[in-house]
Amino acid sequence: MTITKLFPAAVAALLGMTLASCGSSEQPQNLTGAGATFPNPIYSKWFSDYQKANPLIQINYQSLGSGAGIKQATDGTVDFGASDQPMTDDQISKFRTARMSGVLHFPTVMGAVVPIYNIPGVTGEINFTGAALAGIYLGKIKKWNDPAIASVNPDLKMPDAAIEVVHRSDGSGTTFVFTDFLSKVSPDWATAPGKGAAINWPVGLGGKGSEGLTGLVKQTPNSIGYTEMIYAAQNNITMGRVQNAASKFVKASPESVSEAAAQVPMPDDFRVSITNSPGDASYPISSFTWLLIPEKIADAGKRTVIVNFLKWMLGPGQAMAPALQYAPLPAAVVAKEQAAISAIQ
Amino acid sequence: MNLSFRRKAVNAVMLTLTGVCTVLVAGSLLVILGYLAWNGLASLNVEFFTKLPTPPGEMGGGMANAILGSAKVLLVAMLIGVPIGFMAAVYLAEFGSGSFSGVVRYATDLLNGVPSIVIGIFAYAIIVLPMRHPSTFAGGVALGIMMIPIALRTTEEFLRAVPVSLREGAMALGASRSRTIFTVVIPAAKSGILSGLMLNLARVAGETAPLLFTTLGNPFWSVGWMQPTATLPQMIFTYAISPYDDWRRQAWAAGFVLLVLVLTVNAAARFTIGRTSARGRS
Amino acid sequence: MQSGEMSLSRRLRSGDPIAHTLTGMAASTILAITALLAYHLWVGSAEARETFGWGFITASTWDPVKEVFGALPFIYGTLATSFLALFIAVPVGLGAAIFLAELAPRGASDALTFMIELLAAVPSVVYGLLGLFLMVPFLQSTVVPALVAVLGFLPLFQGRFNGVSVFSAGIVLALMIVPFIVSVSREVLLAVPQDQREAALALGATRWETTWKVVVPYAMRGIFGSVFLALARALGETMAVTMVIGNKPQISSSILEPGYSIAAVIANEFAEAGGMHQQAIIELGLVLFVLTVLINGVARLFILSMKGGAK
Numbered sequence: 001m002t003i004t005k006l007f008p009a010a011v012a013a014l015l016g017m018t019l020a021s022c023g024s025s026e027q028p029q030n031l032t033g034a035g036a037t038f039p040n041p042i043y044s045k046w047f048s049d050y051q052k053a054n055p056l057i058q059i060n061y062q063s064l065g066s067g068a069g070i071k072q073a074t075d076g077t078v079d080f081g082a083s084d085q086p087m088t089d090d091q092i093s094k095f096r097t098a099r100m101s102g103v104l105h106f107p108t109v110m111g112a113v114v115p116i117y118n119i120p121g122v123t124g125e126i127n128f129t130g131a132a133l134a135g136i137y138l139g140k141i142k143k144w145n146d147p148a149i150a151s152v153n154p155d156l157k158m159p160d161a162a163i164e165v166v167h168r169s170d171g172s173g174t175t176f177v178f179t180d181f182l183s184k185v186s187p188d189w190a191t192a193p194g195k196g197a198a199i200n201w202p203v204g205l206g207g208k209g210s211e212g213l214t215g216l217v218k219q220t221p222n223s224i225g226y227t228e229m230i231y232a233a234q235n236n237i238t239m240g241r242v243q244n245a246a247s248k249f250v251k252a253s254p255e256s257v258s259e260a261a262a263q264v265p266m267p268d269d270f271r272v273s274i275t276n277s278p279g280d281a282s283y284p285i286s287s288f289t290w291l292l293i294p295e296k297i298a299d300a301g302k303r304t305v306i307v308n309f310l311k312w313m314l315g316p317g318q319a320m321a322p323a324l325q326y327a328p329l330p331a332a333v334v335a336k337e338q339a340a341i342s343a344i345q
Numbered sequence: 346m347n348l349s350f351r352r353k354a355v356n357a358v359m360l361t362l363t364g365v366c367t368v369l370v371a372g373s374l375l376v377i378l379g380y381l382a383w384n385g386l387a388s389l390n391v392e393f394f395t396k397l398p399t400p401p402g403e404m405g406g407g408m409a410n411a412i413l414g415s416a417k418v419l420l421v422a423m424l425i426g427v428p429i430g431f432m433a434a435v436y437l438a439e440f441g442s443g444s445f446s447g448v449v450r451y452a453t454d455l456l457n458g459v460p461s462i463v464i465g466i467f468a469y470a471i472i473v474l475p476m477r478h479p480s481t482f483a484g485g486v487a488l489g490i491m492m493i494p495i496a497l498r499t500t501e502e503f504l505r506a507v508p509v510s511l512r513e514g515a516m517a518l519g520a521s522r523s524r525t526i527f528t529v530v531i532p533a534a535k536s537g538i539l540s541g542l543m544l545n546l547a548r549v550a551g552e553t554a555p556l557l558f559t560t561l562g563n564p565f566w567s568v569g570w571m572q573p574t575a576t577l578p579q580m581i582f583t584y585a586i587s588p589y590d591d592w593r594r595q596a597w598a599a600g601f602v603l604l605v606l607v608l609t610v611n612a613a614a615r616f617t618i619g620r621t622s623a624r625g626r627s
Numbered sequence: 628m629q630s631g632e633m634s635l636s637r638r639l640r641s642g643d644p645i646a647h648t649l650t651g652m653a654a655s656t657i658l659a660i661t662a663l664l665a666y667h668l669w670v671g672s673a674e675a676r677e678t679f680g681w682g683f684i685t686a687s688t689w690d691p692v693k694e695v696f697g698a699l700p701f702i703y704g705t706l707a708t709s710f711l712a713l714f715i716a717v718p719v720g721l722g723a724a725i726f727l728a729e730l731a732p733r734g735a736s737d738a739l740t741f742m743i744e745l746l747a748a749v750p751s752v753v754y755g756l757l758g759l760f761l762m763v764p765f766l767q768s769t770v771v772p773a774l775v776a777v778l779g780f781l782p783l784f785q786g787r788f789n790g791v792s793v794f795s796a797g798i799v800l801a802l803m804i805v806p807f808i809v810s811v812s813r814e815v816l817l818a819v820p821q822d823q824r825e826a827a828l829a830l831g832a833t834r835w836e837t838t839w840k841v842v843v844p845y846a847m848r849g850i851f852g853s854v855f856l857a858l859a860r861a862l863g864e865t866m867a868v869t870m871v872i873g874n875k876p877q878i879s880s881s882i883l884e885p886g887y888s889i890a891a892v893i894a895n896e897f898a899e900a901g902g903m904h905q906q907a908i909i910e911l912g913l914v915l916f917v918l919t920v921l922i923n924g925v926a927r928l929f930i931l932s933m934k935g936g937a938k
Contacts (some may be wrong), residue, residue: 352833352836353833355833355835356834356836359835360726360730360835362722363722363723363725363726364726364730365722365885366718366719366720366721366722366726367722367726367739369719370719370743370746370805370809371739371742371743373746373805374746375743377746377749377753377757380761381757382751395876408806413640427654427658429656430653431653432649432652432653433650433653433654433657435646435650436647436650436651437685440646440647440650440651445654446654448656448658449654449657449658452657452658452661452662453657453661454923454927455920456657456660456661458859458863458888458920458922458923459664459863459918459919460864460865460919461737461863462865462890462893462894463664463668463912464670465713465895465897466667466671466897466908467664467668469897470667470671471663485816493660494657497657521643522646523643523646523647526646533776542742548748550750551748551750551751551752551753552751553750553752553866554751554866554890554894555895557894558897558898569718571924578750581756582752582755582866582870585752585755585870586759586849591795593760597756597853599657600752600756600757603750603753604750607748607749607750608749611745612745614769616646618767623734
């Protein structure tokens, strides 16, 4: 009746359940991964479908942002990470020191970072030059009817309204891709703040995750943000066209992203940037996104799960990409990855 | 005596203003409940309680795993926080005296004032990092630490409220000190202690910040106690800041469910002891 | 549970050492946890403290890429939102407490107080939800335009209002802390001896004059205590604030601008912060910890001295 009598019984039950869940690899496998919000819609779908096909295998993916993905993978608190920014050499060596193992980058899909906006009365697609985007995010272009924007949008009536800038408040691969592009097209931006996952933003509100950023844009009139294109599509938010290196205004789509990737050779360690690619039809803010897998995985059960999932991802998984507006990997990259899987020990 | 018109006017105005303040404050609760009910009830369906979450963009799904996850985390928290707080309160009320007690009381007050996000960082450092995975257990430890000061304070208060005559009577009959405590004093205080426990649970049930780094989240059913798990407050946060209309709808439903649970437990706790004044909170 | 034939002194002592030890251990555990917490905060921020020194608190650049960390914007945001909350909650809360203690009949007073105390039970994330979707649009459409029309000349209300801001966070916090002020103030007001009131009324004071000039001053220390308690609570609030403050580390004279609080930045950045970034975040946790300890300490002093004086 008293708590002091219930307590020992409860502790025993607790311990019992704990011991029971420490099983062998014949038992259900529970893996945890964390990282990029950029590919979260397709990763969630993949892991959900994979679990339906393999009921004993639960791969729990948490969309916390690329920065968190790299950190948690380095700390070892998750089994794998995910990032739209390839790990730097410094980050890789920190991983090696912490986990006593190298880390492998496996591209999964390609996607596009699109400018999204919420301007009452403007429903058409706005053309943005790279310089305009940089100017907006530097705080130099303050109004929607600024000549830098209006001049390339003769068909649209831009309002005399102040631009409310929205960016990411967390460490984000999407931010990295976006600022990588801005650094390439704007010398001002390259000087400061430069490119990175978590930069010192000159202006703007912060949203947590692609979800939070998109949510803020949806809530805030006259706002602009940047996010993976599926977030715009799934939430009926207008996205703009961006001017590419060939001076064409291109709309993001799996095709224009694939075009961008086709122009850039893939190195052996799979770390590459495909922003501002040459080619008339290339979308300039495209990116691969990677799963960060440790080279050495001690737990045999987990290693098997990861290897089998990667093989599935490179096969049936790729077929699911276009429905969610991600571009599937080029065939050459798929072949390269299939060979690289054997590096996982 | 003839009070000046001005003094009477000031009197009337100021007293009315205090009534307005009361209406504002009490009315806020009604507005909150009403708005949550309006949005939450419309979104509540059976699916919410029985289904798992779906990937972003897909309609439907529910928070069944989050409800169970919250229950499991709270169970662990209760098993950790309540015994420590309870037994420490027994010590302070029955055995303690002098500087050690004073230090314990000070430490408890300190712990009570620590912001929940800082407790989250602490739990991450001592549980998640060494174990190298987030878990229900880690979340339970974080919430359990938060439960200790309140469990201690309410238990001690009700133990002290038991009349000395009861204690003396028991000891005059030959019972030892500890037997007196466990068979006479504690049972006499039990409704107060129980009510304190309920209030305590209701308070930590809504905590989100400590769970962010400890339980993480999980789209599936969380197996056992050592896996990451979804919890109701964490799902509300994730869904509320997202752009998906369907997720926002579910956030309202979850917020409504959580609030109803918390308020019901609070009301029940207070009726357990028939008290209406505030005790045991910071 | 009948004891056998034992001597009185044996019976009195038996079981005592065990209970004494067990409960003593529980008490020691609390000490250990608190000490360990403080230790982790101290050690986890050691490098950051060495690198930045006191400059951490005065510098305002927060740049994870260049590893330059200054806490001033977060300290500003935390204090600004909390004090704004107090500015609103203290008059309203005290007003309600006066009504409930002095004017309302006991039954109605108890019922209303019960309702107001339930406000304190609403989880922070639910306040965030309401703040984001109910309060912010309401502020945007009705309150702020009116405020700016009347008081827009003040630097406090300059600039654009886009919903998420220091102001919005302050309003939400005010709602969250007002129950503490009402509850504690009402109790201390009720504890003021009746003869104080009767003496004032006998001298010809109006009800309000009695309350304001006699009863409230008598209870002032307790009321101050409740204010500090409310402040301590506001300083540490995380979820509701991060959902409506805008998450922008900047210091502005206008409260319509977005801002950032210590608790909010820890919630947003801890999961991804490694190396010096993590040290800086933990140092922020240390700053918040010290701040809340100090404020809570002051609150206790006020309330304890009140209880001592009223007896």
